[in-house]
Amino acid sequence: MRTLPPFPSLRSFLDHCAEAGELRLIPEPVAIRHQMSAVHRAVLGRGGPVLRFDAPVSKTGARLSMPVVTNLFGTTARVAAGLGVTLDEVGELGAFLAALRAPPPPEGLRDALSRWPMLKAALATRPKIGGKAPVQEVVLEGAAVDMGALPVQTLWPGDAGPLITWPVVLTRPAESAPDAVQTYNAGVYRAQVIGRDRLILRWLAHRGGAAHHRSWQRRGEKMPVAIVLGGSPGLLLSAALPLPETVSELSFSGVLSGTRPRLVAARTVPILVPSDAEIVLEGWVDPQETAPEGPFGDHTGYYNAVEPFPVMQITAITHRRDPLYLSTYTGRPPDEPAIIGEVFNRLALPTIRAQIPEIRDLWLPPAACSYRMAVVAIDKRYPGQARRVMMALWGMLPQFSYTKTIIVVDDDIDPANWDDIAWALATRMDPSRDVMILRDTPMDYLDFAAPEPGLAGKMGIDATNKLGPETRRDWGEVMAMAPADEAFATELLARHLPELIR
Structure with a gap:
């Protein structure tokens, strides 16, 4: 290659x-x-x-x-x-x-x-x-x-x-x-x-x-x-x-x-x-x-x-x-380890998907020290799937055992876009139902926020659309323009406002 x-x-x-x-x-x-x-x-x-x-x-x-x-x-x-x-x-x-x-x-x-x-x-x-x-x-x-x-x-x-x-x-x-x-x-x-x-x-x-x-x-x-x-x-x-x-x-x-x-x-x-x-x-x-x-x-x-x-x-x-x-330096991102981690995130995705096929994309935010938080987009097909993915990731590689927070979203969400993540959290997640807390799990020894050296909790947040027994209410329908109307808008902008077309 x-x-x-x-x-x-x-x-x-x-x-x-x-x-x-x-x-x-x-x-x-x-x-x-x-x-x-x-x-x-x-x-x-x-x-x-x-x-x-x-x-x-x-x-x-x-x-x-x-x-x-x-x-x-x-x-x-x-x-x-x-x-x-x-x-x-x-x-x-x-x-x-x-x-x-x-x-x-x-x-x-x-x-x-x-x-x-x-x-x-x-x-x-x-x-x-x-x-x-x-x-x-x-x-x-x-x-x-x-x-x-x-x-x-x-x-x-x-x-x-x-x-x-x-x-x-x-x-x-x-x-x-x-x-x-x-x-x-x-x-x-x-x-x-x-x-x-x-x-x-x-x-x-x-x-x-x-x-x-x-x-x-x-x-x-x-x-x-x-x-x-x-x-x-x-x-x-x-x-x-x-x-x-x-x-x-x-x-x-x-x-x-x-x-x-x-x-x-x-x-x-x-x-x-x-x-x-x-x-x-x-x-x-x-x-x-x-x-x-x-x-x-x-x-x-x-x-x-x-x-x-x-x-x-x-x-x-x-x-x-x-x-x-x-030489290099380490510090609050951005630094070289964070930039290397961003590329390794892309490099590792095919290996992760080989073990957890429903994963469509994954982002480890550099600002979260490149591994302490993960946002995962999945092709959701059944109730409880988001939690299964969380548990699978935490147990897959030693590096994921140090990931304190996993947010799972649907595959219509860009996991590397904070605005998309915020919208999914605000509209698809209920804290009393969709937050999973684990206690006394392995943690990065360098994380002084942990209650004990090398031992701390983890949080999983299910920000996916809810299916079947996951909710008793009618679930909302995402709004979207008709493809033909979007194509018309793009063509009109290309003629009259070309500076807006990227």
């Missing part, structure tokens, strides 16, 4: 952005403490281009030599491009990926041959191991390791210090071999810099990195970790996608990148790393050592609480001869 060229590295994607006029160089000095994130936020809010800051300045006023790239996925069009398609083709890619996850049996030889693109995509998940690695052109070990040489930003005034915001953290379970790529987890976990060779990794208990850490803890052994800074767009987006636990993000990145991932052995830890990355941090996470992480500005628009998380001891920094440092 890919219609754009392969992007095996961050640089190849930046070249694509530059050719499209979507890359701007900032030559004047910009401080990595607060100033850079303020510029990024202003540009993202205006739908602006990728930014490359060529003169980052440390908090001491020193000029840093490593350029900083931000706003990589600051528009939905660039997120789609990172997936290898145009924005209009995201739905088709979603259908292709849904079939890739659960392909129906072929109906004859012609149907089997037509699935060559699917086979090619599956082969793209098999990595190539070994060979020349640009990411290891420079290797710093021991006393040469210095996180202060990297332009790690301090993003918000209340932040505890420098924070790595686009790290792809690679881990593997204790029982696996270093070359068993299918067992790897790649997660985006923020990393706080607390020394020249020490980081705090914030991974929540349900995430893959935390599960791998527990497997090493049971053995009483430290865990090897590699942090990729500046990976390919396929790797970045794979690490952010809600993939099934049995699918390795590192392998799946080949499907999105359009080429087989190239991996090489890390220099100081038993783990494989992407050959074409910009920077890799290698090290070990102790089975017991923790440090207080935070506070930091979060995607909720608030600072999170200070809590203990595992510490990583860095044993090596490897990078290209002229590395680029990729």
Whole structure:
């Protein structure tokens, strides 16, 4: 389904952005403490281009030599491009990926041959191991390791210090071999810099990195970790996608990148790393050592609480001869995670519809942190169907278990239009009948509105037309103009008021 060229590295994607006029160089000095994130936020809010800051300045006023790239996925069009398609083709890619996850049996030889693109995509998940690695052109070990040489930003005034915001953290379970790529987890976990060779990794208990850490803890052994800074767009987006636990993000990145991932052995830890990355941090996470992480500005628009998380001891920094440092910020939407989530919403719809066929459309409002509220349009055919859809969504993916509110509407309502939603709520919903409240359900640990950490309620609102036993009154009939009259109005406007015709 890919219609754009392969992007095996961050640089190849930046070249694509530059050719499209979507890359701007900032030559004047910009401080990595607060100033850079303020510029990024202003540009993202205006739908602006990728930014490359060529003169980052440390908090001491020193000029840093490593350029900083931000706003990589600051528009939905660039997120789609990172997936290898145009924005209009995201739905088709979603259908292709849904079939890739659960392909129906072929109906004859012609149907089997037509699935060559699917086979090619599956082969793209098999990595190539070994060979020349640009990411290891420079290797710093021991006393040469210095996180202060990297332009790690301090993003918000209340932040505890420098924070790595686009790290792809690679881990593997204790029982696996270093070359068993299918067992790897790649997660985006923020990393706080607390020394020249020490980081705090914030991974929540349900995430893959935390599960791998527990497997090493049971053995009483430290865990090897590699942090990729500046990976390919396929790797970045794979690490952010809600993939099934049995699918390795590192392998799946080949499907999105359009080429087989190239991996090489890390220099100081038993783990494989992407050959074409910009920077890799290698090290070990102790089975017991923790440090207080935070506070930091979060995607909720608030600072999170200070809590203990595992510490990583860095044993090596490897990078290209002229590395680029990729960064972003998180905060109240809009931010890059919200924009990525908007595209992922379209990408996931075919998979959701494969399990819940009556769903016609679904919207996760970015302003609601991209996952805490969902509006679902369904083809309603029987009483109680809206509640069944709510329960099915809450139980379908771990991400939906953190959705606090689901509003179900009919398929004549645009779920991404607040005016349509308000009309459906005002005319098709009765609070005493159509609101379902659940207690003590799993919730995002970062949601401080929850009565207990990780445990809270959920609300489902049925804003659909009511059928049969759902109401004892005659239900209203939606008003609509006759199609012929609407066509006449359009033709008349085209002649006399063409500026009103879009």
